[in-house]
Amino acid sequence: MTDIPILSLTIFLPLLGVIVILLIKDDENSINNIKKVALLTSVGVFLLSLFIWLQFDNSNPGYQFQEKFRWFNDFNFYYHIGIDGISLFMVILSTFLTPLCILASWESIKKRVKEYMIAFLTLETVMIGMFSSVDILLFYIFFEVVLIPMYLIIGIWGGDRRIYASFKFFLYTLLGSVLMLIAIIAIYRLTSSMSIEDLQGNYFAKNVQMYLWLAFFASFAVKIPMWPFHTWLPDAHVEAPTAGSVILAGVLLKMGGYGFIRFSLGMLPEASEYFSPLVMTLSIVAVVYTSLVALAQTDIKKLIAYSSVAHMGLVTIGIFIVNAQGLEGAMIQMISHGVVSGALFLCVGVIYDRMHTRDINFYGGLVNRMPIYATVFMIFMLGSVGLPGTSGFIGEFLVIVGAFKYSSIVVIGSATGIVLSAVYMLYLYKRIIFGEMSNKKLIEILDLNNREKIILIPLAIAVIFIGIFPNIFIEPMRLPLESIIFNYELANAK
């Protein structure tokens, strides 16, 4: 089993698909072939990643499926990849959402289909690569390259204000990344090592940790995004095509949370302890503030984008509580949010494809014509609200439970999400789905077609499955998170 480089295969299979697509002629007749190749490739990648999950050893806290080659002779840069319980589900989330995104774009993308599919498959490679990098430089390269296809997807296939949105997105994230690059160079200068694995622990002096922590924070706080660095997100979501939003919310935001766990907690424990009140403050503000802002939105996508910020606020709270419940809660919340908000954006895409507007006031009474749509939307809404039995509950609740060991104010702050999220989601659902169908233009609207059912039903199953059987997801990440907690407590002498 060890002979086949299965992880590299997973990472680069989408690129193989890109090459095949490049070979296909770019004309009207072959558009379908291009789509099929893209879909098949991404499904193949998904199956490969499931295979990795099956082979995954829960009792091993370290990296598995490792591959390591030296890049340069004179520097300690390696092509070093591997997967542990923290990255496993991030990878699977990426591979799970990509085929659904390609399916979702099947009819809605009409121009430059070939380039679009290429961008998507490249994006998939880069996402998987980033989550499975063990070498910091490799991680950084993937982390940055993610921007390019995403920038193009928003900038080329986006809505009317796509240029503004894509620039905002690009500049915000780039600004953070530059600081992160400086931090990475500093780390290499200090340790001559670029291995995430080796640097886990408390290797830096406290004052050095502070600077490094702030540099990483700049990058991850923008990515996740934390208040007040969040305003690029609603714009990017609104302008991005449906599939772009799905990946953006489903996977790219998680890069921030993933980075916080790996770099901030894992490498800079003392600084994390020092700065955790800051993170808590910003996160609680995010939960309350963006939940309120979400209520005022008239654009469905913007509303869901703001809800993402609120949900990510819970993730950062969970991470910086640094105990088993907090961290596992944050991880589950990230997985759940990936599925739920991805699904919500797909739901928006369904009606956007039909009516070409995302204005909430345009809709109303959709349940009369679209009962299946109303049902799946309901399941995702409940997931977003965090009803017990759905995926959203487990993460949210574990974070609240974990927060008790931190401070009662954080507990209350994070628990307000229970009420506030219900306010804007139920209000949204009522305005779109329930009521009489008052808008004449909606009379002919059709329910989900088979393609849309294939996209949304697996997601609905995932929401409930994670909610009822969360152990399957918690178990692989237990040991790696425990070792992070152990290092953290050791460093801070708790």
Place this chain on the structure above:
Amino acid sequence: MAQLIVFLPLFGFLFCFFFGKIFGFKASQIITTSFLFISAILSWFLFFSYLGEREMEVIYIFNWFTSGNFIVDWSIRLDSLTTTMFIVVCSVSACVHLYSIGYMSNDPSKERFMGYLSLFTFFMLMLVSSNNLLQMFFGWEGVGLASYLLIGFWYHKPSANNAAIKAFLVNRIGDFGYALGIGGIFYIFGSVEFSVIFDNAESFKDHSIQFIGLNFSTIDLLCFLLFIGAMGKSAQLGLHTWLPDAMEGPTPVSALIHAATMVTAGVFLVARMSPLFEYALFTNLFIIFIGASTAIFAASIALTQNDIKRVIAYSTCSQLGYMFFAAGLGAYNASIFHLMTHGFFKALLFLSAGSVIHAMHHEQDMRKMGGLFKKIPFTGAMMWIGSLAIIGFPYFSGYYSKESILENAYYSSSSMATFAYTVGILTALLTAFYSWRLLFMTFHGETRSDKKTFDHAHESPLVMTLPLILLAFGSIFAGLLFSNFYIGKMQYSFWGNSIILHESKHHYLPFIQTLIVKSSVAIGVMLAALIYFYKNHLSKNLANNLYPLYSISLNKWYVDELYHSIFIRPYFYLANLFWKKGDEKIIDGCGPNGISKLISISSYYLSRFQSGYLYHYAFVMLGGLVIILTWFIYY
């Protein structure tokens, strides 16, 4: 057997959800109803097996999740408290299922309705059979969801949608407290399993804890948080506003969820956690206070409501108040006993009201009824039985439970208990009044409906009357049959360890007090008879003369208006403020947009240097030369 009881309703729901459309509504109705009847019969068997001295039993299903030392299992806990709830939930639910076949016969989405009812029953059974706080929370929120779906069942009605959202949100405010309570209990006890909490409760008796900077007695705080949850679910004063609005749902739903089962979940929670609440001295006073206030507050509103369902809704609210102050007094057995009898007679009242509404072609306004007894005598008789039970007419079920609550209040020594006792008697008077007002306005006197509706009024079909008979049976005999076990001689062997029982010698009220209680009920009935039966214009005169009081009662003490102006409006205002001013003005204005504006302005001015005129450049060069020369000369 217990698994069957709990999961049969779920299977019924899943059948409706996946195959309802394919096999048609008949199949859905048959499957859900028969499953529920099986559940109900099994739960009665189980209940009888617990009438003897049977040990508590936990059936482990599987581990839900484990995170660190936070371990939560799916399991079923069987004891006399659970089985009591089983019989209430399953029997009422089975009756309501059957009744709905008739009541909803003209509705286009019957399978959806039956499915929701079964789903609700499943969640409710999960709630009452849980062995830890989190599974209970699962059921707790689940019934909230089912209630939301069922209140908003007629989704084309805006009022129904708003009521559904209101119900969900108000409940969520309660759940906020409940969730904090669970988290806190885990923090203190290291587990959410009931047995661990109960075993260690005593050792935390004098423990105190810092919370938001203040020092609280630990158990008081935890119980207070849990009680917030109970207040939300059981519509207690402050969080009661959703319950009357919930009457927008179909009437069977009101009977099942908003009268007999779901709203009693809060009482159940307090009784289930009684080993913990036992030590929460301050919170218990608070519970008594809230319970007693709710009892009289809701009753005062019920006096003037004209919607037949709203009267019963407020009466539910008020009866829940009784249950709570009993629980606060430590009389958990009386509280649960009242819960059980109330489940039967309130479901009976609601379903009878449904039968009236059905007969009157969906007219709910009592001002347009009257004299219906001649047209629908059976329903009228059922309503009479229900009303006799609710006012505690001797030997009807309500008599035993309410009497027992008042006894407990009378014999408790605290001043809060005296308050509760006084309020309890006053509320009994009001209860009698509004119950008989309802009877007179609906069934007796001259009819005020238009002739056509009145002539068409007809008795309901058998599927609707049969459940009424079953419930009437419960309303009459539940007290007589079971009072011995719940509050009488057998109570110790019956309850075992499932709730805390206080040493009570089963006092009876002294004669003079009994007289006061009985006569206040009689006064209530007579007043109602006087105003609404004998002197028809008296009600109008009273309303005019006591206009301020009347309008307060009619407008539900203006609580909705108050909440609207102090919570909802500022909430929306704040939302817009944060968005427009916070995000767009401040963050974007100073952040990306501000910086890009700064850059474009500065580059505009910088680019002015590149004018293209030679003399500009020459001038700048000359200026530069002067500056450099100055530098070199002087420094």
